[in-house]
């Protein structure tokens with residue numbers, strides 16, 4: 308992909324790069340995308356246009372970082388694409404499904420079954436073991452866990468020895484691995500990671516980023532990560548830069564230095 312500017316830049320169509328996901332369009336479409344997504348908070352003189360006509364693709368089987376200065380609209384974009392927040396106008400598709408057309412119950416189900424979340428604060432249940440935390444999405448869905456997939460995820464994330472431990476008995480890095488395993492257990496259409504290394508020291512953070520990378524390369528996952536950290540963004544296949552609610556750039560094959568330069572240009576150096 309060439310670098311492009313303006314508000315209608317698109318990453319390559321789903322499935323055009325490494326990994327899973329069919330050709331763009333239709334039910335086989337992987338990942339997620341938005342069309343002219345706008346989100347306005349409040350009304351009248353206090354209205355804030357957090358997103359202003361954002362058209363972007365988060366391609367299936369790819370790792371995309373979302374960056375931009377504070378207040379640029381990163382969290383709003385993630386929340387709208389994840390169905391946690393309703394857009395003011397525009398459309399969101401997850402795996403080819405138009406979220407705007409879904410009644411609440413179906414949206415809740417889609418979120419539970421087709422979207423995985425990894426947060427800065429891990430958000431594990433303290434009374435449950437690592438195993439039960441990982442299996443929680445399937446338990447909530449009343450579904451039988453896929454033992455083979457569970458074993459694959461646990462092995463890939465190096466959690467085999469820790470399954471009986473509660474979060475309080477695990478290091479920060481181990482807790483984030485459990486959170487990542489929980490996000491992957493339903494084989495979601497897309498995993499959203501919101502500053503996933505924000506609470507980790509740099510060595511542990513790098514390990515978690517390598518595992519996110521591995522979930523894309525080895526397991527065919529789609530990952531979108533909001534981050535302020537150029538070193539973290541360098542693990543992604545592409546970086547989407549937001550400023551004032553608009554996409555101002557998309558960088559393919561990012562390096563830490565190029566990302567840092569671009570962020571400086573936006574007045575939001577990390």
Ligand SMILES: Nc1ncnc2c1ncn2[C@@H]1O[C@H](COP(=O)(O)OP(=O)(O)OP(=O)(O)O)[C@@H](O)[C@H]1O
Nearest residue numbers: 348349355357375376377378379380381382383384
């Ligand atoms: N619930 C809300 N009500 C009113 N305004 C909001 C709300 N949520 C976000 N905003 C505003 O929308 C704009 C975008 O916010 P958002 O949190 O998406 O930015 P961000 O890029 O994630 O910022 P940060 O890096 O600081 O987390 C900001 O001006 C923010 O103040």
